[in-house]
Amino acid sequence: MLINTVxxxxxxxxxxxxxxxxxxxxxxxSAVNILWRLFALVFIALLTYPKxxxxxxxxxxxxxxxxxxxxFFVAWIGMCFLASYGTSNSSLxxxxxxxxxxxxxxxxxxxxxxxxxxELTRNSDSTLLLLGTTIGLGISxxxxxxxxxxxxHFVNLKVTQCFISVFVAAQAAxxxxxxxxxxxxxxxxxxxxxxxxVSDNSEYGHLLNALVGxxxxxxxxxxxxxxxALIVPNLITFLCTRQRSTPLxxxxx
Amino acid sequence: xxTYFKSSLAFVFGFFACHIxxxxxxxxxxxxxxSHLFYPQEVTVPAGQKVKLTFINFDSTPEEIDSFSLNRxxxxxxxxxxxxxxxxxxxxxxxxxxxxxxxxxxxxxxxKSAEDNQYAH
Numbered sequence: 001m002l003i004n005t006v007x008x009x010x011x012x013x014x015x016x017x018x019x020x021x022x023x024x025x026x027x028x029x030s031a032v033n034i035l036w037r038l039f040a041l042v043f044i045a046l047l048t049y050p051k052x053x054x055x056x057x058x059x060x061x062x063x064x065x066x067x068x069x070x071x072f073f074v075a076w077i078g079m080c081f082l083a084s085y086g087t088s089n090s091s092l093x094x095x096x097x098x099x100x101x102x103x104x105x106x107x108x109x110x111x112x113x114x115x116x117x118x119e120l121t122r123n124s125d126s127t128l129l130l131l132g133t134t135i136g137l138g139i140s141x142x143x144x145x146x147x148x149x150x151x152x153h154f155v156n157l158k159v160t161q162c163f164i165s166v167f168v169a170a171q172a173a174x175x176x177x178x179x180x181x182x183x184x185x186x187x188x189x190x191x192x193x194x195x196x197x198v199s200d201n202s203e204y205g206h207l208l209n210a211l212v213g214x215x216x217x218x219x220x221x222x223x224x225x226x227x228x229a230l231i232v233p234n235l236i237t238f239l240c241t242r243q244r245s246t247p248l249x250x251x252x253x
Numbered sequence: 254x255x256t257y258f259k260s261s262l263a264f265v266f267g268f269f270a271c272h273i274x275x276x277x278x279x280x281x282x283x284x285x286x287x288s289h290l291f292y293p294q295e296v297t298v299p300a301g302q303k304v305k306l307t308f309i310n311f312d313s314t315p316e317e318i319d320s321f322s323l324n325r326x327x328x329x330x331x332x333x334x335x336x337x338x339x340x341x342x343x344x345x346x347x348x349x350x351x352x353x354x355x356x357x358x359x360x361x362x363x364x365k366s367a368e369d370n371q372y373a374h
Contacts, residue, residue: 004353061334
């Protein structure tokens with residue numbers, strides 16, 4: 001149970017820690033800004049958890065997938081807001097960060113909450129569960145700190161912006177997997193199979209999946225959603241940067 | 254703007270209305286979860302065809318179905334059922350497991366071509 005808890009904690013919550021790490025690497029985003037949103041996220045997750053069984057029964061048992069799809073879409077909208085954060089409009093930045101924390105944080109935290117609460121109520125001795133959660137928390141925080149140091153000390157802001165757009169696109173690309181699973185998207189043959197190089201099941205596979213959306217056997221839908229989710233925010237950044245160079249257009253951006 | 258909104262709404266409803274009956278027509282395989290075990294542990298499905306895989310959880314705790322080879326991941330809540338759609342797949346074996354009880358809840362989808370099924374009979 002110890003190892004399983006660590007694995008599940010890393011799989012489910014690592015994206016949240018990576019998101020915090022990346023957001024803190026951006027200028028004008030403070031730890032206080034992130035902290036109150038995280039408290040709000042925990043509160044919303046605890047409120048949502050009891051209703052998950054009911055939600056999952058919608059649309060022939062695909063309710064939870066559709067709910068997660070909606071949240072990942074919200075995260076992507078947040079990225080679009082954040083893409084124009086170079087403007088003087090700080091409310092865009094605030095909305096963007098809030099939507100990102102909600103859209104990426106809620107589906108991932110709910111997944112772990114389902115496991116954590118079921119094991120907590122099932123076992124009288126929760127030592128291994130709590131120990132596994134603590135170890136997972138330590139590893140997640142360590143990876144997040146390393147990433148934050150890398151983004152703030154070794155690369156410039158453009159690379160950080162590029163990285164966050166890839167990271168959010170990777171999360172948004174999960175929409176394709178969820179909709180394929182519910183038969184809303186077609187499930188075409190896999191484009192390639194790189195399981196022999198890096199398997200989805202391996203530690204590197206998990207880390208690369210959380211960082212850049214690595215899939216050993218991606219479908220066309222996955223790649224298309226990933227590319228759209230990546231290109232649109234970068235296009236917004238490009239257009240806003242260009243418009244800012246024209247003073248009359250600045251207000252419109 | 255109103256026309257655009259109405260058209261969009263009609264498209265969304267139309268999409269789902271057309272979509273649901275096609276799912277109903279698909280072959281369905283049922284796997285039961287009892288005491289953190291899958292029954293049956295091995296299911297056979299035809300190659301090159303989309304299949305509806307339904308999990309019924311009789312346990313009082315949730316289970317999360319995970320398969321790296323099928324690229325599927327789904328939480329089946331306590332005393333409830335859930336469906337995932339798989340395929341079209343090439344012949345072979347596609348393992349899946351219960352993420353919350355990976356030591357006991359293991360199973361696989363065996364995909365067989367029409368020729369394989371013919372020889373088996």
